[in-house]
Amino acid sequence: MMTRVYLAILWAGARIVRERERAEWLAEWQTELWYAMQGGDHRRSMSFCLGSLRDALWKRRNSGAYWREGSILAIANGPGFPDPPAIECTHLLESPFRCLALLGVLAAVAIFLSLVVPTPAVFPDLPGFPTSGGRFFVTFLPACAVFWPIAAFTSDMVGGEYPRHRNWLRRWCFCVAKVVLLWVIVAFTTWSLVRFSVALHIVLGGDFMAMRWAMMDQRRRCPTCLRILDKPVRMGSRSRILLEWSGTELLCLRGHGVMHVPESPAIWFTKQRWMSLS
Amino acid sequence: MLHSYTFCVAAEARLSHTAAMILQAIGAGYAYGFSLMEATGLPSGTVYPAMRRLERDDLIRSQWEKQSIADAEQRPPRKYYRLTALGRATLEASRKRYPLLVRLVPDRETESV
Numbered sequence: 001m002m003t004r005v006y007l008a009i010l011w012a013g014a015r016i017v018r019e020r021e022r023a024e025w026l027a028e029w030q031t032e033l034w035y036a037m038q039g040g041d042h043r044r045s046m047s048f049c050l051g052s053l054r055d056a057l058w059k060r061r062n063s064g065a066y067w068r069e070g071s072i073l074a075i076a077n078g079p080g081f082p083d084p085p086a087i088e089c090t091h092l093l094e095s096p097f098r099c100l101a102l103l104g105v106l107a108a109v110a111i112f113l114s115l116v117v118p119t120p121a122v123f124p125d126l127p128g129f130p131t132s133g134g135r136f137f138v139t140f141l142p143a144c145a146v147f148w149p150i151a152a153f154t155s156d157m158v159g160g161e162y163p164r165h166r167n168w169l170r171r172w173c174f175c176v177a178k179v180v181l182l183w184v185i186v187a188f189t190t191w192s193l194v195r196f197s198v199a200l201h202i203v204l205g206g207d208f209m210a211m212r213w214a215m216m217d218q219r220r221r222c223p224t225c226l227r228i229l230d231k232p233v234r235m236g237s238r239s240r241i242l243l244e245w246s247g248t249e250l251l252c253l254r255g256h257g258v259m260h261v262p263e264s265p266a267i268w269f270t271k272q273r274w275m276s277l278s
Numbered sequence: 279m280l281h282s283y284t285f286c287v288a289a290e291a292r293l294s295h296t297a298a299m300i301l302q303a304i305g306a307g308y309a310y311g312f313s314l315m316e317a318t319g320l321p322s323g324t325v326y327p328a329m330r331r332l333e334r335d336d337l338i339r340s341q342w343e344k345q346s347i348a349d350a351e352q353r354p355p356r357k358y359y360r361l362t363a364l365g366r367a368t369l370e371a372s373r374k375r376y377p378l379l380v381r382l383v384p385d386r387e388t389e390s391v
Contacts, residue, residue, distance in 0.1 A: 051326065055327050
């Protein structure tokens with residue numbers, strides 16, 4: 001029974017370690033656990049296993065630069081090959097978790113503000129506007145139903161060419177979570193602002209912008225790891241569109257692939273295209 | 279040569295007492311993780327991250343034992359750690375800095391005698 005607990009702790013630690021180092025890390029700790037269990041002291045074995053979590057966290061934080069993780073520069077892992085400089089992304093919302101966390105915090109702030117701000121009896125500048133929260137959201141939802149498809153269509157989010165990928169569900173879950181959080185932010189911020197007689201059409205404009213940002217952000221992420229693509233490189237020339245491709249290439253810093261974004265759509269290249277290198 | 283010397287001095291300068299103990303233990307012949315824990319008396323959550331740091335700094339190098347050897351002794355294969363040339367130089371410097379290091383972690387041969 002206790003052996004299973006020990007192995008479960010090691011398994012949990014292995015989840016913390018990056019995938020490419022996980023198997024070796026787990027093998028080493030399982031080997032060492034065998035020695036730790038030889039004395040038959042369960043307390044000592046438990047302490048030994050809990051130490052693995054600290055090691056896993058260290059390993060996670062210090063597992064080297066991004067260039068080591070993908071296959072794009074796998075050739076550089078060979079002996080004698082000089083180490084390239086580490087590529088670091090400085091984008092604030094690079095990580096999908098960080099993006100959702102920030103949106104979650106903003107949503108919480110928006111809800112808090114809507115609860116704190118007192119509701120006036122009437123809106124003098126908005127005659128006929130619903131003063132109760134329930135009626136407001138009933139009015140707000142149809143507005144979203146109109147604005148958001150327009151935003152999605154003009155942002156051309158689904159226009160990219162992505163090969164069928166095993167992470168498609170994760171990608172869409174991330175997109176839905178982002179949209180839901182944005183909806184909460186916009187809805188509750190709107191509900192707070194209309195009490196100060198802010199023109200409703202300006203707020204709905206913000207709604208449109210938020211949705212458009214969500215779509216553009218989704219397009220700029222790697223479909224594998226959902227991190228922001230970076231290091232844009234301008235390719236070709238627009239005046240030679242008939243002879244060569246022109247546009248921008250964005251790189252996944254983890255080496256999962258390259259996104260080709262055409263500068264001007266051509267018959268043979270109308271939408272952005274993802275080239276997987278994994 | 280100068281670069282090697284500079285690196286050695288720099289590595290020695292940032293080596294903590296714990297790291298120096300582990301380096302001493304590896305130099306003394308305690309070659310795998312659990313034996314290092316027993317030799318130094320440090321918990322696993324300290325020993326293993328310290329070993330990772332030492333390996334990252336090229337002071338030690340690891341190598342898995344052959345499966346056939348482990349099978350012959352009816353135990354799982356060990357991951358052995360050994361000092362590099364830089365590690366040996368750093369250990370010498372650490373012994374000067376921490377004179378009690380040798381007493382804290384004596385050589386395996388000395389201990390058995």
